[in-house]
Amino acid sequence: MVNNEIELIRTVDMEKKDVLVRRLVNAGISYLEKWERIPFFKRREYDGAKEICVIFINDNQKELAFSILEKENIKES
Numbered sequence: 001m002v003n004n005e006i007e008l009i010r011t012v013d014m015e016k017k018d019v020l021v022r023r024l025v026n027a028g029i030s031y032l033e034k035w036e037r038i039p040f041f042k043r044r045e046y047d048g049a050k051e052i053c054v055i056f057i058n059d060n061q062k063e064l065a066f067s068i069l070e071k072e073n074i075k076e077s
Helices: 014-026 040-046 059-072
Strands: 005-011 031-037 051-058
Touching (some): 005 059, 014 031, 014 051, 014 059, 051 059
Antiparallel strands (some): 005 051, 031 051
């Protein structure tokens, strides 16, 4: 990961992730998808999910990416 990348969203909802990724690609925004393991005792907070998807974007494209989040009414889960 490069220093100019910022975290856009963390989610365990794959449908939400797929919609967001599709919108980012359509808008020409490059992204990085990173998966992090959820510790066993914290899985209850994430509906039992074993991993959480973290989407990173370039800092120069954050205004457009945040407008996509707002337009799609996508919130962190």
